[in-house]
Amino acid sequence: MRAAKIEMLNWLKAWLLTGLVLFGLMNALAHAQTFMRVRGAITSFDGHVLAVKTREGNDLKVKVADDVGVSSLKSLQLTDIKQGSFVGATAVKEGPDGALYAREVHVFPEELRGAGEGHREWDLEPGSTMTNANVDAIVETNDGKQLTLRYKDGMQKIIVPPGVPIVTFIPGDKSLLKAGAYVFFTAQQVTDGTFITQRIQVGTDGTKPPM
Numbered sequence: 001m002r003a004a005k006i007e008m009l010n011w012l013k014a015w016l017l018t019g020l021v022l023f024g025l026m027n028a029l030a031h032a033q034t035f036m037r038v039r040g041a042i043t044s045f046d047g048h049v050l051a052v053k054t055r056e057g058n059d060l061k062v063k064v065a066d067d068v069g070v071s072s073l074k075s076l077q078l079t080d081i082k083q084g085s086f087v088g089a090t091a092v093k094e095g096p097d098g099a100l101y102a103r104e105v106h107v108f109p110e111e112l113r114g115a116g117e118g119h120r121e122w123d124l125e126p127g128s129t130m131t132n133a134n135v136d137a138i139v140e141t142n143d144g145k146q147l148t149l150r151y152k153d154g155m156q157k158i159i160v161p162p163g164v165p166i167v168t169f170i171p172g173d174k175s176l177l178k179a180g181a182y183v184f185f186t187a188q189q190v191t192d193g194t195f196i197t198q199r200i201q202v203g204t205d206g207t208k209p210p211m
Contacts, residue, residue, distance in 0.1 A: 034189035037123060038062065038197075039209070045177040050197070052183065062187045063196040064174075072172040072204045076107060078145060078160060080168075081135060086113040088132040089149065090124045090211055091158045101143070102160040103128065104210035107168045117151045124211065131156045165210035169201070176202040184209035 040054035045064075052060045081087060086108045091100040103124055108115055115132060122130035133149035133156070140146075144161040160166075177183075182203040187195035201209045 035186055036189075036195070037184070037186050039184050040182070042177060042179050042181045042183055044179055045174075047174070050177060050183075050200075060195075062185075063194055064177075064200070065196055065198045068174070068197065069199045070172040070174060070176055070202060071169045071200075072176055072202050073106075073167040073207060073209060074170050075207070076166045076168055078162070078164075078166060080166065081105065081107060081138070081145075081147065081160075083135055083138055085135045086110075086115075086133070087135060087147070087149070088116070088130060088211065089147065089158050089160070090122055090128055090130055091156075092125065092128050100129070100156060100158045102147075102158050102164050104165045104167070105147075105160060106211060107166065108132075109169060112169075119151065119154060119156055129156075130211075131158065167210065172202060176204070182206075182208040184211060 038052060038054060038060065040052040040060070042050065043053050043059070044051040048064060050062050050064050052062065054060055087105055088108065089105045090103045092103060093099065094101045113134075116130075117132050119129060119131045119133070122128045131149050131151070133151035135147050136150040136155070137148040138145055139148075141159055143159050144164075146157055146159045149156045149158060177200065183200055185197045185200040187197045189195050201211075203209050
């Protein structure tokens, strides 16, 4: 039991380090290196190179780091989000008042509190943003629950309508990288022009990573 707990903690630490890159801290190096976010379905994996049909319809091959971290997604309910939870939310502005409406929410395990904290532009769809922050308050509205998300330098209020995907992260391994599985990851272009990834999120049972 103790060995399993240590293994879990080591996985979470590794996830944190790569997750910080995944959710925006990599931008500090953008002038020297090229990154891209990849969303799509696996077409093949030979243990070293992952082939993906991207959501744009492109065929992409990405090298997988030997120590790649893999996580699967577990679906949650809106009621699983509590005051004090640390979450990430992709949202877009809607309506005449420009209120932010969530497209997805991912709840971080407690060990990953603070990962990628802040509010920034995102590329899930045009005009979308990503906010990683602490849930300061939850209020019922006619359109769903409004989350007040507070981070170091500011605050955002995001309405989460019923039916919006809500997930959390579960440790996984390369056995999840099967043809047909949907994935989301950030790839870095290395000096020879190829791309490599250090962390992959995999949807299970036909689900797609929503972020």
